[in-house]
Amino acid sequence: MFLHGTSRINEQGHLEIGGCDTTILAATYGTPLYVYDEAHIRAKCRSFVEAFSKTGFAFQVAYASKAFCTMAMCKLVEEEGLSLDVVSGGELYTALQAGFPAKRIHFHGNNKSLDEIKMALDAKIGCFVVDNFYELHVLADLAQERGEKVAVLLRVTPGVEAHTHEYISTGQIDSKFGFDVQNGQALEAIRFAFECDHLHLLGIHSHIGSQIFETDGFLIAIKRLAELLGEAKEQFGFLPEVLNVGGGFGIRYVEGDTPQPAETYIKAITDVVREELSAREIPLPELWIEPGRSIVGDAGTTLYRIGSQKEIPNVRKYVAVDGGMTDNLRPALYNAQYEAAIANKMNQPASEVVSIAGKCCESGDMLIWDVKLPPAVAGDILAVSSTGAYGYSMSNNYNRIARPAVVFVKDGEAELVVKRETYADVVSHDLLPKRAQLQR
Numbered sequence: 001m002f003l004h005g006t007s008r009i010n011e012q013g014h015l016e017i018g019g020c021d022t023t024i025l026a027a028t029y030g031t032p033l034y035v036y037d038e039a040h041i042r043a044k045c046r047s048f049v050e051a052f053s054k055t056g057f058a059f060q061v062a063y064a065s066k067a068f069c070t071m072a073m074c075k076l077v078e079e080e081g082l083s084l085d086v087v088s089g090g091e092l093y094t095a096l097q098a099g100f101p102a103k104r105i106h107f108h109g110n111n112k113s114l115d116e117i118k119m120a121l122d123a124k125i126g127c128f129v130v131d132n133f134y135e136l137h138v139l140a141d142l143a144q145e146r147g148e149k150v151a152v153l154l155r156v157t158p159g160v161e162a163h164t165h166e167y168i169s170t171g172q173i174d175s176k177f178g179f180d181v182q183n184g185q186a187l188e189a190i191r192f193a194f195e196c197d198h199l200h201l202l203g204i205h206s207h208i209g210s211q212i213f214e215t216d217g218f219l220i221a222i223k224r225l226a227e228l229l230g231e232a233k234e235q236f237g238f239l240p241e242v243l244n245v246g247g248g249f250g251i252r253y254v255e256g257d258t259p260q261p262a263e264t265y266i267k268a269i270t271d272v273v274r275e276e277l278s279a280r281e282i283p284l285p286e287l288w289i290e291p292g293r294s295i296v297g298d299a300g301t302t303l304y305r306i307g308s309q310k311e312i313p314n315v316r317k318y319v320a321v322d323g324g325m326t327d328n329l330r331p332a333l334y335n336a337q338y339e340a341a342i343a344n345k346m347n348q349p350a351s352e353v354v355s356i357a358g359k360c361c362e363s364g365d366m367l368i369w370d371v372k373l374p375p376a377v378a379g380d381i382l383a384v385s386s387t388g389a390y391g392y393s394m395s396n397n398y399n400r401i402a403r404p405a406v407v408f409v410k411d412g413e414a415e416l417v418v419k420r421e422t423y424a425d426v427v428s429h430d431l432l433p434k435r436a437q438l439q440r
């Protein structure tokens with residue numbers, strides 16, 4: 001298993017993260033347990049800010065909270081001076097409860113409800129990233145009713161196929177997101193928003209997909225955005241204050257994944273923005289990005305306790321853990337690959353090839369197929385790395401399994417930031433039908 005951030009093997013031969021022995025974390029907080037390397041998250045936030053600072057651009061780095069949204073994470077992001085991308089009333093509520101400054105919140109979503117829009121207006125968030133004509137009209141009407149001028153970005157679909165899993169690719173023409181550039185909808189939306197007295201059109205946004213390694217997808221998208229902005233300038237004199245090129249920067253899950261440092265992505269992006277907009281005599285706008293996975297992904301490790309094993313001679317050995325698709329849906333959903341190690345046997349040779357099964361009543365509940373590990377026994381702690389993004393945030397209660405706890409670790413100290421769910425939590429929203437109660 002690749003050791004990210006502050007992870008290391010300690011003198012006992014155990015996996016240590018943030019100065020904490022993971023076997024002690026597992027014993028103290030139980031398993032499964034999401035462990036976040038706080039120093040590593042902060043370093044990732046800073047890497048984007050520092051990369052931008054060298055470019056001369058005015059910028060905002062907005063953490064895409066969908067990757068991992070808890071109050072503690074919002075607080076950390078606030079301390080690092082980033083902005084925040086939210087995509088639902090629940091994420092917005094979490095941020096506000098954490099005291100995140102509303103002015104630095106950007107609200108995404110392809111089907112924001114009226115209640116969510118009103119909640120965001122009441123909170124006076126920084127801007128709405130408007131996804132479609134329906135939302136544009138709802139927002140314009142509400143702004144008029146309230147006598148307000150609401151700041152918006154328009155999410156446009158540049159028609160770029162990012163090299164990633166089709167379920168996490170979003171910039172292609174056949175996408176549920178955004179105003180299409182090629183069929184003229186994006187230009188029409190810009191015209192409407194620019195001319196609307198109750199909307200303040202800041203600029204445009206595009207997000208081409210997630211877990212992207214190459215810079216070329218971003219560059220093609222930016223060229224299309226520049227063409228669109230060129231047309232908007234020519235046709236009705238619109239000049240953007242903001243250009244948001246989204247997130248999607250990849251991370252290393254397994255050997256062979258080749259993410260670039262933040263600086264490489266940011267330099268490539270800023271170079272092409274400068275070139276394309278200057279060619280059209282469009283003054284350089286503030287440049288915004290929205291990284292999620294690349295801020296938290298490889299800072300998270302999930303600890304599981306190994307239980308049963310099943311060996312099918314000449315076929316496969318299954319090693320089962322006390323979690324699975326309820327705490328990490330990505331292998332089942334995207335065939336996502338992960339690396340693992342036995343946290344209490346880090347110095348023992350990885351002499352067996354086994355497959356890691358979850359505990360759900362579902363054959364597809366497999367976390368890793370064919371991973372090399374030292375021989376495992378019940379009670380060993382399995383550590384799966386790079387689970388920090390879209391693990392906890394996509395966790396669920398399938399089979400009525402309670403969600404794990406989350407701890408932040410730093411300088412030898414652990415801080416519980418999300419409590420483990422109890423069975424009482426799992427049934428806390430259930431109501432017994434009244435008829436059944438009467439029959440007692």
Ligand SMILES: Cc1ncc(COP(=O)(O)O)c(C=O)c1O
Pocket residue numbers: 064067085108170207209210211246247248249290291292293294389
């Ligand atoms: C609009 C938008 N912004 C930002 C992100 C964050 O992406 P990532 O976590 O890959 O950086 C996503 C998710 O793909 C998204 O849909």
Ligand SMILES: N[C@@H](CCCC[NH3+])C(=O)O
Pocket residue numbers: 066168170210211330389390
């Ligand atoms: N949830 C996805 C990415 C979706 C990103 C949001 N648009 C993943 O785990 O990779």
